[in-house]
Amino acid sequence: MRFRFHSSRLGNFVCALAAAPLLGIAAEDAGHQKRGGANLSAQEFDASAAERFAKLALACVHKEYPNKISHVLNSDADVAPPCKLTPAFCGCYDWHSSVHGHWLLVRLLRTFPDASFAKAARDALKESLTAENLKAEAAYLRGEGRASFERPYGLAWLLQLCAELREWEDPQAREMLAILKPLEDAAVERLRTWLPKLSHPVRIGEHDQTAFALGLILDYARGKNDEGLTKLAADSARKFFLGDTNCPLAYEPSGEDFLSPCLGEADVMRRVLSQEEFAKWLKDFLPQIPATHGEAATANWLPVTVSPDPSDPKLAHLDGLNLSCAWMLEGIASALPADDLRRHTLNAAADEHQRAGLAAVTGAHYEGGHWLGSFAVYLTTRRGIQK
Numbered sequence: 001m002r003f004r005f006h007s008s009r010l011g012n013f014v015c016a017l018a019a020a021p022l023l024g025i026a027a028e029d030a031g032h033q034k035r036g037g038a039n040l041s042a043q044e045f046d047a048s049a050a051e052r053f054a055k056l057a058l059a060c061v062h063k064e065y066p067n068k069i070s071h072v073l074n075s076d077a078d079v080a081p082p083c084k085l086t087p088a089f090c091g092c093y094d095w096h097s098s099v100h101g102h103w104l105l106v107r108l109l110r111t112f113p114d115a116s117f118a119k120a121a122r123d124a125l126k127e128s129l130t131a132e133n134l135k136a137e138a139a140y141l142r143g144e145g146r147a148s149f150e151r152p153y154g155l156a157w158l159l160q161l162c163a164e165l166r167e168w169e170d171p172q173a174r175e176m177l178a179i180l181k182p183l184e185d186a187a188v189e190r191l192r193t194w195l196p197k198l199s200h201p202v203r204i205g206e207h208d209q210t211a212f213a214l215g216l217i218l219d220y221a222r223g224k225n226d227e228g229l230t231k232l233a234a235d236s237a238r239k240f241f242l243g244d245t246n247c248p249l250a251y252e253p254s255g256e257d258f259l260s261p262c263l264g265e266a267d268v269m270r271r272v273l274s275q276e277e278f279a280k281w282l283k284d285f286l287p288q289i290p291a292t293h294g295e296a297a298t299a300n301w302l303p304v305t306v307s308p309d310p311s312d313p314k315l316a317h318l319d320g321l322n323l324s325c326a327w328m329l330e331g332i333a334s335a336l337p338a339d340d341l342r343r344h345t346l347n348a349a350a351d352e353h354q355r356a357g358l359a360a361v362t363g364a365h366y367e368g369g370h371w372l373g374s375f376a377v378y379l380t381t382r383r384g385i386q387k
Helices: 015-019 021-034 047-058 094-109 117-128 131-143 153-166 171-197 210-224 227-241 260-267 275-285 294-298 315-333 342-359 372-380
Strands: none
Touching: 021 131, 047 094, 047 117, 047 372, 094 117, 094 153, 094 260, 094 372, 117 171, 131 171, 153 171, 153 210, 210 260, 227 260, 260 275, 260 315, 315 342, 315 372, 342 372
């Protein structure tokens, strides 16, 4: 699948977006929705669409409050604002959202290096990713009582940020990657210590899900040619999931999911099995997938979801679920043989979830605006399928 880059569609972009109120972004995005911008497909993802998602990240990466911190207090000395505790990733409501907000900016800069938002994105990254800030982040991660901090979701996204920088042939990217090394090393060490001790996978639709994190870790490790971490992650996926059958897809989603436990498992297993092995495993694991063409292929076997309240931090998760389902469905389909009838079914469902998911990325509510853009960019740039 190719992107169509149309520089002529670049809109005017204000470099002071980092300080722009989110209400202004919501109003502008409402205009995009009226023009059909929210219904873009991956083929239509261009600089104009990228600008919308860049705005969401630029509006939050240095917005410290509101902030939900996950912080163990060992003494009164540990009482401090987010900018003191984790100075690089203190915005975007919580640490992991800040990490993948920075990833979003790097991803868009790689994809559209000459876009009108490029300078603002580079400046924002330069402000956050300083040697002093990253040294403090590494010290925080290694601090007493923080063995489970952002494990595995936030740590996996941090590795994706490092992977994005490593693959980007750019002087600033090389500088940022070098500065990130202490934190990157601490995250890898934390995951290497944790995975061998994890006796059972966590099968939920939120941050603690094992399958999703393993997928990101595998992509990072392979891109870095880290054979040890690659083997550990792949072996863990096989240990946890190879014998699974009849995943209870009908029980999904739970009310606060932003990841599908069943699809997440299939999406990581397509990374570790051969095409023939995966096709057979998937038949036993998700027999619900219709293997047919025509109308039956678009049967409502995996309905899209609608958040009952996008202003609620937890209920807003359902808007992201459609986006993650779309990229997982595409990933699963990509690993099947070309003549496998399930490919058509999976891609049809992916299109439906993508339309619903992208329509929800408006920025109208900070509860979703601080993170949904990252999910939209991961999907529309096909990050998990092609680098």
